[in-house]
Amino acid sequence: MTPEGLLALVLLGIAAPAVPGIAVKTKSLLTGRRGPPALQLYADLAKLVRKGRVYSRTTTLIFRAGPIVALVSLIVAALFLPLDGREAPARFAGDMVAFAGLLALGRFALVLAAMDTGSSFEGLGASREVTIATFAEPTMFLCFIALVLAAGDLTLSGILGTPLAAAWPHAGASLSLVGVSLFVLLLAENSRVPVDDPATHLELTMIHEVIVLDHSGPDLALILYGSALKLTLFGVLVVSVLVPRAGFSGPAAVALLFAGLGIVAVAVGVVESVMARVRLVRVPQLLVGAAALALVATILQLR
Amino acid sequence: MRNAAQIVLLLVVLSDLAILGTSRLSSCIRGLAAQGFLLGLLPVLIAPHVSVHAASLAVGTVIVKAVALPWFLTWAIREAAVRREIEPIVGFIASQLLGALAVALAFAIASRLPLPGMQQPLLVPVSLATLIIGFVVLTTRRKALVQVVGYLILENGIYLFGLTQTESVPFLIELGVLLDIFVGVFIMGIVVFHINREFDSLDSTRLTELSD
Numbered sequence: 001m002t003p004e005g006l007l008a009l010v011l012l013g014i015a016a017p018a019v020p021g022i023a024v025k026t027k028s029l030l031t032g033r034r035g036p037p038a039l040q041l042y043a044d045l046a047k048l049v050r051k052g053r054v055y056s057r058t059t060t061l062i063f064r065a066g067p068i069v070a071l072v073s074l075i076v077a078a079l080f081l082p083l084d085g086r087e088a089p090a091r092f093a094g095d096m097v098a099f100a101g102l103l104a105l106g107r108f109a110l111v112l113a114a115m116d117t118g119s120s121f122e123g124l125g126a127s128r129e130v131t132i133a134t135f136a137e138p139t140m141f142l143c144f145i146a147l148v149l150a151a152g153d154l155t156l157s158g159i160l161g162t163p164l165a166a167a168w169p170h171a172g173a174s175l176s177l178v179g180v181s182l183f184v185l186l187l188a189e190n191s192r193v194p195v196d197d198p199a200t201h202l203e204l205t206m207i208h209e210v211i212v213l214d215h216s217g218p219d220l221a222l223i224l225y226g227s228a229l230k231l232t233l234f235g236v237l238v239v240s241v242l243v244p245r246a247g248f249s250g251p252a253a254v255a256l257l258f259a260g261l262g263i264v265a266v267a268v269g270v271v272e273s274v275m276a277r278v279r280l281v282r283v284p285q286l287l288v289g290a291a292a293l294a295l296v297a298t299i300l301q302l303r
Numbered sequence: 304m305r306n307a308a309q310i311v312l313l314l315v316v317l318s319d320l321a322i323l324g325t326s327r328l329s330s331c332i333r334g335l336a337a338q339g340f341l342l343g344l345l346p347v348l349i350a351p352h353v354s355v356h357a358a359s360l361a362v363g364t365v366i367v368k369a370v371a372l373p374w375f376l377t378w379a380i381r382e383a384a385v386r387r388e389i390e391p392i393v394g395f396i397a398s399q400l401l402g403a404l405a406v407a408l409a410f411a412i413a414s415r416l417p418l419p420g421m422q423q424p425l426l427v428p429v430s431l432a433t434l435i436i437g438f439v440v441l442t443t444r445r446k447a448l449v450q451v452v453g454y455l456i457l458e459n460g461i462y463l464f465g466l467t468q469t470e471s472v473p474f475l476i477e478l479g480v481l482l483d484i485f486v487g488v489f490i491m492g493i494v495v496f497h498i499n500r501e502f503d504s505l506d507s508t509r510l511t512e513l514s515d
């Protein structure tokens with residue numbers, strides 16, 4: 001592992017809260033409002049950490065463990081991503097399954113915590129969150145299959161690193177399809193428009209926001225930071241597929257990654273300002289569309 | 304040029320899938336227009352050198368497939384006042400999955416088709432995929448206008464297959480085919496208009512009630 005990679009990991013952890021901030025700022029500017037500052041989430045986190053926790057008497061240990069498990073699983077997942085475009089801190093054959101599993105574990109912890117509150121609203125949100133995940137996960141694996149076939153490597157370091165860069169000249173069309181599919185996945189997994197609207201505060205229309213309603217203080221801070229980190233991780237996936245950085249020197253590759261993350265955040269903001277949230281029954285169709293794209297990409301590789 | 308043609312062919316597949324997944328008739332027609340435009344680009348991109356033949360075929364295709372037919376279909380939905388395909392026989396998710404399956408099938412078949420002197424490896428699979436998806440749209444939708452769209456997608460598939468032979472097919476025959484389609488769709492449009500006036504609906508399943 002290169003020192004740039006380690007530095008990039010630390011920087012990623014620090015910069016994560018800015019990514020949703022940039023998306024919100026873009027949306028505000030495009031819709032003619034001023035919006036909160038791009039770094040608002042840092043202030044929110046600082047405020048929440050200093051507050052006290054409130055626990056309902058209905059909740060048990062599961063509720064308290066939820067935010068911690070969710071955040072830790074995301075941090076471990078981040079270790080598998082080659083941030084400098086070459087090599088990840090941790091790698092083994094088939095680690096993309098571990099990556100997907102860790103993301104699923106984080107979601108599972110939050111969903112269990114939501115069910116633990118005994119609130120009917122949170123149960124509703126938990127069921128929706130899991131439904132969307134059911135459709136999102138096959139798409140993610142199809143994307144990984146296409147990438148594995150293109151790069152001929154079984155590690156995330158390989159399919160997002162040097163072998164992928166070598167595959168771009170002859171598999172560009174297929175890889176761009178994977179990139180688009182991953183972007184739709186990013187919107188779905190992180191509860192952004194058109195799948196969920198993070199700006200609403202009406203329990204019946206929101207998905208991710210509703211399952212964290214009962215968390216308070218430092219717990220909520222962990223969850224908010226976790227959501228930002230998850231968005232950033234998916235951003236890293238999209239950027240790594242669309243802009244292979246193995247040809248650049250370490251610092252340049254890291255700089256390119258963060259520039260790419262900024263562009264992804266702006267793209268999320270643009271999507272949010274030009275689209276409305278789709279009806280819940282139409283969400284699976286959106287994700288099946290993304291899966292179809294990934295399937296076509298896979299077929300192109302198999303040819 | 305070769306890469307550009309590949310990307311255009313992929314976009315054709317994507318427009319197929321987009322048409323399969325949408326319920327709004329106007330987006331269906333918009334998808335069809337986009338596909339027609341992409342098909343118009345192909346003769347120029349595929350031809351080894353830019354010829355009058357390829358260029359005029361491109362212009363003819365764009366005029367008929369991307370401008371005239373979509374304009375006519377838009378007129379038809381405005382006259383018939385239909386907006387959406389409400390309940391297709393096969394749902395939108397299932398038909399999109401069918402579309403992805405069709406693409407897989409097309410690639411499997413195309414890899415077994417021995418075609419001599421192929422410049423474009425993607426051309427045959429994409430044409431087969433478009434053919435099958437046209438069939439799917441034609442058979443699984445109830446609204447007569449969407450069935451016309453399905454017919455046109457089917458025809459686009461045949462056109463793509465014909466592109467493998469552009470060099471040897473005379474220009475007049477190709478123009479003739481384009482004209483035939485135009486007239487065919489025109490007649491379909493008039494039929495659709497009459498179905499609508501007779502039954503107050505474009506649901507083609509109700510044609511079974513016809514009697515004298």
